[in-house]
Amino acid sequence: MVFTPTTENNTYWPQVYKVLEAAAADLDIELLGHEFPVEDRYAKHTKGLEILDGLEDIDGAIFMVAFGQTKPLLEATARRDIPVFIQGPLFETEPAEVRSGPRRRFENWIGLFSEAETEKGRRLAEILIEQAVEAGVAEGDESVRVVGIGGDRTWYGSHERAEGLREAVRNERQARLKQVVPTTWTEAEGRRIARRLLERYPNTSVIWAASDQLAIGAYRAAREAGLTVGEDVWIGGLDLSARGLRYVDEGKLTATVASPLLGYAEILVYLHDYIHGRDFAPEVGAEISLGVHTATGETAEQYLSLYDSIDAIDFRSFSKLYDGGANGYDFSLEAYRDAVGR
Amino acid sequence: MSRHDSAPAAHAATRRRGLATKLFAVVIVVGSTLTAAVVGIQLLTDYERERRAIGRALEAIEASYGPALSRSVFTFDTDQTRLLLEGIDLLPQVRYVEIQERRGDDYAVLESVGEPVAEEDALSRSVELEHDYDGETRTVGELRIQADLARLRRQVTRRLSVIALSSAAQVFLVAFLILLLVQRLIVRPLRRTAEFVRSIELSEEPGAALTLPGREPSRRGSDELDEIASSINQMKQRLAQTYGELNTAKDRLHAAVEEKNILLRELYHRTKNNMQVIISMLAIKAAGASDNPEIEELVRNTEARIYAMSLVHEKLYESQDLSRVDMREYIEDLTVFLTDSLANGTAPRVEIDVPNIALLFDTAIPCGIIVTELVSNALQYAFSAPGSGTIAVGLRREEAGRMQLTVADDGGGLPEDFDPRADASMGLKSVYSIAEHQLGGTVQVERGDGVRWLVAFPESLYAERVSYGQ
Numbered sequence: 001m002v003f004t005p006t007t008e009n010n011t012y013w014p015q016v017y018k019v020l021e022a023a024a025a026d027l028d029i030e031l032l033g034h035e036f037p038v039e040d041r042y043a044k045h046t047k048g049l050e051i052l053d054g055l056e057d058i059d060g061a062i063f064m065v066a067f068g069q070t071k072p073l074l075e076a077t078a079r080r081d082i083p084v085f086i087q088g089p090l091f092e093t094e095p096a097e098v099r100s101g102p103r104r105r106f107e108n109w110i111g112l113f114s115e116a117e118t119e120k121g122r123r124l125a126e127i128l129i130e131q132a133v134e135a136g137v138a139e140g141d142e143s144v145r146v147v148g149i150g151g152d153r154t155w156y157g158s159h160e161r162a163e164g165l166r167e168a169v170r171n172e173r174q175a176r177l178k179q180v181v182p183t184t185w186t187e188a189e190g191r192r193i194a195r196r197l198l199e200r201y202p203n204t205s206v207i208w209a210a211s212d213q214l215a216i217g218a219y220r221a222a223r224e225a226g227l228t229v230g231e232d233v234w235i236g237g238l239d240l241s242a243r244g245l246r247y248v249d250e251g252k253l254t255a256t257v258a259s260p261l262l263g264y265a266e267i268l269v270y271l272h273d274y275i276h277g278r279d280f281a282p283e284v285g286a287e288i289s290l291g292v293h294t295a296t297g298e299t300a301e302q303y304l305s306l307y308d309s310i311d312a313i314d315f316r317s318f319s320k321l322y323d324g325g326a327n328g329y330d331f332s333l334e335a336y337r338d339a340v341g342r
Numbered sequence: 343m344s345r346h347d348s349a350p351a352a353h354a355a356t357r358r359r360g361l362a363t364k365l366f367a368v369v370i371v372v373g374s375t376l377t378a379a380v381v382g383i384q385l386l387t388d389y390e391r392e393r394r395a396i397g398r399a400l401e402a403i404e405a406s407y408g409p410a411l412s413r414s415v416f417t418f419d420t421d422q423t424r425l426l427l428e429g430i431d432l433l434p435q436v437r438y439v440e441i442q443e444r445r446g447d448d449y450a451v452l453e454s455v456g457e458p459v460a461e462e463d464a465l466s467r468s469v470e471l472e473h474d475y476d477g478e479t480r481t482v483g484e485l486r487i488q489a490d491l492a493r494l495r496r497q498v499t500r501r502l503s504v505i506a507l508s509s510a511a512q513v514f515l516v517a518f519l520i521l522l523l524v525q526r527l528i529v530r531p532l533r534r535t536a537e538f539v540r541s542i543e544l545s546e547e548p549g550a551a552l553t554l555p556g557r558e559p560s561r562r563g564s565d566e567l568d569e570i571a572s573s574i575n576q577m578k579q580r581l582a583q584t585y586g587e588l589n590t591a592k593d594r595l596h597a598a599v600e601e602k603n604i605l606l607r608e609l610y611h612r613t614k615n616n617m618q619v620i621i622s623m624l625a626i627k628a629a630g631a632s633d634n635p636e637i638e639e640l641v642r643n644t645e646a647r648i649y650a651m652s653l654v655h656e657k658l659y660e661s662q663d664l665s666r667v668d669m670r671e672y673i674e675d676l677t678v679f680l681t682d683s684l685a686n687g688t689a690p691r692v693e694i695d696v697p698n699i700a701l702l703f704d705t706a707i708p709c710g711i712i713v714t715e716l717v718s719n720a721l722q723y724a725f726s727a728p729g730s731g732t733i734a735v736g737l738r739r740e741e742a743g744r745m746q747l748t749v750a751d752d753g754g755g756l757p758e759d760f761d762p763r764a765d766a767s768m769g770l771k772s773v774y775s776i777a778e779h780q781l782g783g784t785v786q787v788e789r790g791d792g793v794r795w796l797v798a799f800p801e802s803l804y805a806e807r808v809s810y811g812q
Contacts (some may be wrong), residue, residue, distance in 0.1 A: 199445040199446075
């Protein structure tokens with residue numbers, strides 16, 4: 001089973017499910033998904049536990065973005081010896097037995113996977129600033145004025161992403177970060193905050209967004225303000241979502257940065273192999289960091305075409321259960337492309 | 343309107359402006375004025391105190407809400423900003439609150455709650471909203487709060503109106519209570535006292551004493567009104583006593599005066615009789631010397647003078663007034679006597695022009711002697727033919743308290759070289775002497791068709807020597 005968060009009019013998590021379902025179909029996995037409102041910790045805590053207790057014959061679980069409720073989920077699954085993957089990053093407020101990591105206090109906690117949120121934030125900021133500088137925004141005494149539309153502050157990853165933005169600005173002497181504003185992820189929120197930021201800081205050149213949905217909202221606000229992306233303002237998001245990629249491909253966004261959605265299929269393959277007696281940890285470790293990819297106008301189409309071919313990918317080719325374990329795990333883009341139609 | 347009739351009217355007028363009513367009006371006016379002044383002062387004081395309290399409240403609001411508002415505005419947390427503004431607006435002093443967000447170098451209204459208040463009716467405070475971000479203090483906007491002073495004024499006015507009305511009611515009730523008490527404790531006793539004083543009549547009997555209504559001396563101590571009543575009662579008693587004593591003294595005085603009058607009349611009567619005896623004796627002597635015309639004339643002249651004096655005494659004892667003689671009656675009788683005794687039945691016509699003037703007998707006797715001398719002289723020498731001519735006797739008041747006696751005839755007149763003072767007989771000389779020494783007057787002789795004697799003298803040369811207490 002899979003627990004995922006969701007937000008109003010979210011376009012990211014449905015794509016995640018699409019990838020997972022495609023992989024589950026190839027790996028002969030019956031996938032049970034449950035979404036919880038991102039702001040509803042109570043539901044995550046209590047309703048999630050009720051669901052777990054009410055389901056029988058669960059062979060494994062993936063909890064996306066546990067929001068500080070990792071321990072009760074681990075305890076619930078431990079009682080039934082269900083192998084669990086947790087998506088990080090872990091909150092600093094999590095208890096020590098959780099923060100100690102997988103396969104220590106909780107034996108059923110087989111792996112912790114996470115994207116490099118700080119790096120994602122930093123890389124997106126670097127690309128946006130770089131393009132603004134190349135466009136001549138920072139000529140003379142002028143600096144590249146950067147604003148950030150952050151994620152939900154209840155998720156620790158939001159903080160890490162914003163920290164990546166700060167690092168990039170600190171490293172770039174021609175850039176100046178005016179403000180980072182936390183949001184609740186929605187496109188409408190991104191639009192509203194971007195509009196307000198553009199009013200407050202009229203000469204803003206870079207709008208950094210913590211998600212593609214926020215970035216698309218910012219794009220709408222910029223257009224309403226009469227700004228042109230790539231000329232007056234440079235906007236980017238963090239998701240590498242299909243929708244974000246299309247906006248990048250159309251020049252409405254400058255870039256989108258994240259681990260590809262296929263990374264969730266990678267975790268499902270690890271869980272599948274572990275359940276079937278093939279432990280992934282000796283090769284890739286129990287704490288898995290998904291690679292960070294950057295899509296700009298030049299590369300966005302490549303990711304889009306891969307996403308469009310998800311149903312054509314044979315995810316069994318990534319499992320050691322099917323290749324006899326002769327080869328190591330390879331979840332590179334090239335491997336995915338090779339797997340299309342295999 | 344008589345004096346007796348005007349008293350109730352004056353009393354009624356006094357009652358219309360009674361003491362209690364005046365006191366009631368004074369208490370109302372003074373009480374209302376003081377109440378108005380106190381309420382006015384309190385109004386200003388309360389208003390200023392409330393105004394300062396609102397100012398302090400606005401400062402407290404800024405201090406307590408400022409940081410949170412700065413943070414919510416900076417982070418575009420609209421809901422939180424709105425919630426905070428609504429929280430501020432719920433405070434009783436606040437009527438309008440507004441956030442102006444800094445946008446570049448400009449400010450624009452971000453959120454507002456409540457109704458803006460006109461500046462003249464508002465107590466406004468503005469404070470910059472600052473937020474620390476990345477080690478830098480950012481001015482993110484301005485918080486503007488308005489308190490409605492008009493509402494405060496209405497509240498204070500409404501509150502003090504209640505106080506003013508209750509104070510006015512208190513003043514009226516106190517004044518009305520004073521009115522009732524004064525009416526009962528002062529006015530009614532005073533009216534009773536006034537009626538009692540008006541009813542006091544001179545009598546030797548003291549009559550009923552003054553008792554004040556609603557006062558029982560045995561039940562309460564005496565006060566000023568009791569003292570007044572007691573004093574009036576004592577005065578009435580003394581008045582009756584004095585009136586009795588005066589009546590007694592008056593009776594005694596009347597008796598004494600009557601006795602004196604009787605004695606005086608008796609004296610006048612006897613003097614007149616004695617003079618008549620003297621005249622009779624002179625007549626007897628004259629009869630014995632009928633061959634001597636000088637003696638006969640002397641006797642006749644003397645008789646006439648004595649008669650003139652005795653006639654005064656006769657008029658005095660016949661008169662109610664024992665010191666004054668009615669000159670008209672006196673001169674008429676005197677001239678009749680003179681014409682009867684001297685003209686031998688062929689007297690000239692005598693005209694008397696004397697008003698009813700009463701002169702003291704000290705003046706009347708000299709006047710009578712002068713008239714006797716001058717009329718006798720005219721009867722004897724003025725007319726050549728018996729029974730012809732006219733003798734006019736007059737007496738009149740001149741100005742400044744002077745009298746003028748005139749005796750005139752239309753006879754042959756005085757010789758041109760005749761000096762009445764130097765050349766006249768003894769009789770005419772005595773006219774000058776009596777007029778000047780006894781009357782303090784002057785004698786003037788006018789010549790023409792006959793002779794006209796003018797004797798002027800003061801009316802009040804002598805003082806009244808007999809008083810009758812009238």
